[in-house]
Amino acid sequence: MTDALVIGGTRFIGRHLVSDLLEHDYDVTIFNRGNHENPFSDDDRVDRIEGDRTNDSALEAAASEADPDIVIDCVAYYPRDVRAATEIFADVDAYVYISSGDAYGREEIPKREDETPMRPCSSEQAIDDSSDTYGNRKAEGDRAVFAAAERGVNAMSVRPCIVYGPHDYTERLDFWIDRVLEYDRVIVPGDGTNLWHRAYVEDVASALRIVAEEGEPGEVYNVGDRRLVTLEEMVELIARVARGATADSSGERSDLRATDVEVVHAGPRELEAGGLSAADYILYRDYPHVLSTAKLAELGWESTPLEAAMERTVEEHRESDRDGSEHDPGREAEERVLGILDTI
Structure with missing residues (x-):
């Protein structure tokens, strides 16, 4: 049995991710502030640790308590979040960061992980909380993953396009x-x-797990419906x-x-x-x-019809x-x- 720690885990992508991990025989711990209803509160296969992921001490305590094999980070919205997590979870088998297709900095069809340039991110953008800088911050989080991999951390990134599916609070x-x-x-x-391009949420969840299992450190993988x-x-x-x-x-x-x-x-x-x-x-x-999903498909990932x-x-x-x-x-x-x- 593999132990997985999901940072987030109760709202949308994280909720489906926990379900996917359980279906594949993982022991799951979720770490969040508890601001939203926990759909797994009655499931004895899921443990929960309460804390704020922006508090490094709380994240370190969660790492110690959960002792995970893999970590999937659903709520890293600032580059410093990723830098802290890749330090704290430097010894896990896999750390997977949810980035975004908005991290791409050039309009081309399709956008490919290893070819299409990423958005820049200034020091001001890195701490801004507006939607205007979302893609910039996600791109800088990717760069933090790349830097961690250079240090020997098994860190990887997944870039979904617009995600849809059951329990989508964005509506x-x-x-x-x-x-x-x-x-x-x-x-x-x-x-x-x-x-x-859109991505069905269950496919995003399976992509996160498959990248944790099969992905290469320092790599980023697009995820989206295979048919547009x-x-x-x-x-x-x-x-x-x-x-x-x-x-x-x-x-x-x-x-x-x-x-x-x-x-x-x-x-x-x-x-x-x-x-x-x-x-x-x-x-x-x-x-x-449009995002190319060929790289993810090479890991054995498939999308739902x-x-x-x-x-x-x-x-x-x-x-x-x-x-x-x-x-x-x-x-x-x-x-x-x-x-x-x-x-x-």
């Missing part, structure tokens, strides 16, 4: 699922061919899944409302007439964002109270746009 995909379930006409900005869909295709996939019924573990079909949806394209002028722009739509991106991933995601969405409303550009404004399009 990015929930907005689009809610639109499909609630309305028969869904506006997609532009011509629908926008492409922003455009924004319009994503909406149609949600609708297709929602129209049918999702099979449960017994093979029975759950009672899901049939859903038909018309995708309506709206260009800049039509959106502007409703007081909107393409940037108001979550998961829209002007230039395609898109329809299965979306079935699980939509089913859990229906059971939750999430609706993605914080990302809503406003249905009244959209109705004005639809009215204009109907007259053209």
